[in-house]
Amino acid sequence: MGGELVGLNDALVLLPYSPRLRSCRRHFYRYMGPNKPVQFHHPLIEQATRRFLKAVIKNNENINGNLRK
Numbered sequence: 001m002g003g004e005l006v007g008l009n010d011a012l013v014l015l016p017y018s019p020r021l022r023s024c025r026r027h028f029y030r031y032m033g034p035n036k037p038v039q040f041h042h043p044l045i046e047q048a049t050r051r052f053l054k055a056v057i058k059n060n061e062n063i064n065g066n067l068r069k
Helices: 002-006 019-032 038-058 063-067
Strands: none
Touching: none
């Protein structure tokens, strides 16, 4: 119900217990589970960091806006 009030019906943490929630948790665990070391996610983290730093260099007055991208 809380998700419906704020328009976040599909947020994982606000889903009611159901087969859909179990499926979402299973997929989330597969991607972020304990068997996936940080090295697996390192390229994505590095790419996002580079993009952020380039944006900061380009326009350092709008750091808050760059953080939200």
